[in-house]
Amino acid sequence: MSEEAKRLQELIDKYDNIVFFGGAGVSTESGIPDFRSQDGLYNQKYDYPPETILSHTFFMRHPDEFYRFYQDKMLCDTAKPNAAHLKLAELEASGKLKAVITQNIDNLHQMAGSKKVLELHGSVYRNYCMKCGKSYDFAYMKNAKGVPKCTCGGMIKPDVVLYEEGLDNGVISEAVRAISQAQVLIIGGTSLAVYPAAGLIDYFSGEHLVVINKSPTPRDRYADLLIKEPIGQVFSQIQVKKAEK
Numbered sequence: 001m002s003e004e005a006k007r008l009q010e011l012i013d014k015y016d017n018i019v020f021f022g023g024a025g026v027s028t029e030s031g032i033p034d035f036r037s038q039d040g041l042y043n044q045k046y047d048y049p050p051e052t053i054l055s056h057t058f059f060m061r062h063p064d065e066f067y068r069f070y071q072d073k074m075l076c077d078t079a080k081p082n083a084a085h086l087k088l089a090e091l092e093a094s095g096k097l098k099a100v101i102t103q104n105i106d107n108l109h110q111m112a113g114s115k116k117v118l119e120l121h122g123s124v125y126r127n128y129c130m131k132c133g134k135s136y137d138f139a140y141m142k143n144a145k146g147v148p149k150c151t152c153g154g155m156i157k158p159d160v161v162l163y164e165e166g167l168d169n170g171v172i173s174e175a176v177r178a179i180s181q182a183q184v185l186i187i188g189g190t191s192l193a194v195y196p197a198a199g200l201i202d203y204f205s206g207e208h209l210v211v212i213n214k215s216p217t218p219r220d221r222y223a224d225l226l227i228k229e230p231i232g233q234v235f236s237q238i239q240v241k242k243a244e245k
Helices: 003-014 056-061 063-074 083-093 108-112 138-143 169-181 197-203 231-235
Strands: 018-022 097-102 117-119 122-129 156-160 184-188 208-212 225-227
Touching (some): 003 184, 003 225, 003 231, 018 169, 083 231, 122 138
Parallel strands (some): 018 097, 097 117, 184 208
């Protein structure tokens, strides 16, 4: 076990109100590309930049082109939870971890067994008709030809927060509550470049801040423990013990 992992293990053993705040780096080890790394979606070539395609305006004006990109790049049903997802679910089951707050939309935390998952940016596994509100699953969207349509004729929209759209107030409130009450906040797999999500870290006033990310983040200098290793590699070294009653 590395020295950093040993220190993380000590914190996990000592505290029983831990919150995890994660981003795309948590899922890259499962084969899902992130947006901002050298090989991420933002550095690939398309007719329009991904930021433009994934905006509310573009979705409404060019749904055909939006869905060509969305089905090709955003709907990954082959990815499986990695060591980080699985260990976080184990920590929650032990009573140690109180919430996973994620910027990801891939459902991998739930697949791993996590129950308290606050999805800041929604999920590709939930979709609804913009006209009547009827729900549709992942498979329907994946297999749709062209723009997915409801039985009522309305266009179906993924329950994903696009650029220009606001975050869900209920999810934000729960995230703020969890972070503000946490003894230990573990930030993992995120550059903390996306706001307002990254601003939620400001609500933490607990005992220890842990940052696990391969590249620098704006919070590195505030961290009690800074680990610049792949997050799955770090969590695979952690042993989970039952929280004391």
